[in-house]
Amino acid sequence: MTCIDIHTHAFPDHVAPRAMEKLSAKADWRAVGDGSIAGLLRSMDAAGIHRSAVCAIATKPGQVEGITKWLSTLVRQHGDRIIPFSSLHPKDDDPVGWVRRIAEAQMRGIKLHPMYQDFVVDSPSLMPIYETAAEYHLPVALHCGSDIGFKNNPIPDRAAPKRLAGLADALPQLRLLCTHMGGWSMWDEVEEHLLGKNVFLETSFTSAFLPPERLADMIRKHGSEKVCFGTDWPWNDQAAERAIFAGLGFSEDDVQNIEYRSALRLLGEKNEG
Ligand SMILES: [Zn+2]
Incomplete structure (x- = not known):
């Protein structure tokens, strides 16, 4: 029995203190x-979590190479405890080529963030990136819903559940990981458009915002x-x-799905049982 956290963030040691200070100032939310x-x-040892996906976010073009190299180093140092989710910027030169290079570098997924990277999730300009990721069986993790750190989002529905549902229908072969249960603070829309x-x-930033009964019902x-x-x-x-x-009152089978089996399927790994 194992447990996988499919959504965490970490930074190189020389960057972490400043990055955390900057991010904390943006959100009314204290880091733990x-x-x-x-x-x-x-934290993983204390929680009995065996593996965590470290999700990078390329906040401007030109970062994908450095991010991918850093994540490769982490995997060399820590083996499968770290699941590397690299990130490219949609405005990078040749983003499709980067999807290929990310796959060839043995990254296990790509994280994209519609607010930090200023795009709309179902925009035609993103399709070649999604299609290539699908071709390489590379999961794409998207920030979904509103964002606790972006109060003045000029396109409030850029990561809305309805758009995500349309994307999933248009590209059924894409392994899409929708964070925050598919739409942070857009829970009604998640229920209407995305469930099923x-x-x-993915479960982060939901337990503090939804009553346990509603969360269990959505799952x-x-x-x-x-x-x-x-967890984020x-x-x-x-x-x-x-x-x-x-x-939450689920059967052992459901708990095992949530704690690791679903993640193994997303990653295309064999079920370890
Ligand atoms: Zn996150």
Whole structure:
């Protein structure tokens, strides 16, 4: 029995303190960790979490190469405890070529962020990126819904559940990971448009915003085999979040789906049982 956190963030040691300071100033939300890899591994040990996906976000063009190299180093140092989700910027030169290079560098997914990277999730300009990721069986993790750090979003529905549902229908072969249960603070829309669709949902930033009954109901309606445990560490505590999702009243089978089986399917790995 194992547990995978499919959504965490960490930064190189020399960047972590400043990055955390900058990000904390943007959001009315206190971090629980320091954003370092050592801090993440300590948190995983305390929570009984064996593997965490470290999701990078390229906040401007030109960062993808450095991000991918850093993540490769992490995997060399820590083996499969770190699941590398690289990031490219849609305005990079040759983003499709970068999807290929990311796959060839043994990255396990790509994280894209519609607010930090200023795009709309179902924009035609993103399709070649999604199509190439699908071709390489590379999961794409998208920030979904509103963002706690972006109060003045000029396109409020840029990551709305309805758009995500349309994207999933248009590209059924894409392994799409929709964070925050498919739409942070757009819960009604998630229920109306996204539950039951061909997407994986991730659990972070939901337990503090939804009553447990409604959260459990949403997971049940979507299907636990398409729901992945994620925390967005260092913004939420891995042990506390794990206890919440293990305590929603699901069967052992559902809990195992949420804690690791869905993530293994998303990643295209064999079920370790
Ligand atoms: Zn995140």
